Amino acid sequence: MSRTEITELTVLCLIHDEERYLLQDRVSEDWKGYTLPGGHVEPGESIVDAVIREMKEETGLTIRSPRLCGIKQFPLKDGDYANGRYLVFLYETSAFEGELVSSDEGAMHWVEKKEINNVNLVEDFLELIDVMMNENYSEFQYTVEDGNWIVHKR
Numbered sequence: 001m002s003r004t005e006i007t008e009l010t011v012l013c014l015i016h017d018e019e020r021y022l023l024q025d026r027v028s029e030d031w032k033g034y035t036l037p038g039g040h041v042e043p044g045e046s047i048v049d050a051v052i053r054e055m056k057e058e059t060g061l062t063i064r065s066p067r068l069c070g071i072k073q074f075p076l077k078d079g080d081y082a083n084g085r086y087l088v089f090l091y092e093t094s095a096f097e098g099e100l101v102s103s104d105e106g107a108m109h110w111v112e113k114k115e116i117n118n119v120n121l122v123e124d125f126l127e128l129i130d131v132m133m134n135e136n137y138s139e140f141q142y143t144v145e146d147g148n149w150i151v152h153k154r
Helices: 047-059 113-118 125-133
Strands: 007-016 020-026 033-035 038-040 061-064 067-077 080-093 095-098 106-112 139-145 148-153
Touching: 007 047, 007 061, 007 067, 007 125, 020 047, 020 113, 033 125, 038 047, 047 061, 047 080, 047 095, 067 125, 080 125, 106 113, 125 139, 125 148
Parallel strands: 007 080, 067 139
Antiparallel strands: 007 020, 007 038, 020 033, 020 106, 061 095, 067 080, 139 148
């Protein structure tokens, strides 16, 4: 058995202040709704450089001191990790500057934390934020059991 597998590397970042989260209202059908901005790591690019670049591209903001706060993973194809793994490095930061813009991926919105349940969140958003902001967790993993996608927080 090979220890090498096909892996797609991506990043997400929670940009926040004391009262608000910066969320993207994604237009793509595969993960539609309010979620965190992010994107792919380019070949040879550091993960930290990727999250800084992606936040600039998708939000217009320059972030500083992004903190790795978890990993999300799921099978690339057919619900089977043998077909590859999609790996998402989860970051958060409250250090940012610049003028907010939106991208082709979706409009950016500041959402008050107390209003978070009043917007159309992507299906796994609250579980994802729990992994990112709760020091008892560091991993968000999907497995597929009997055709159902199951979230495991560890």
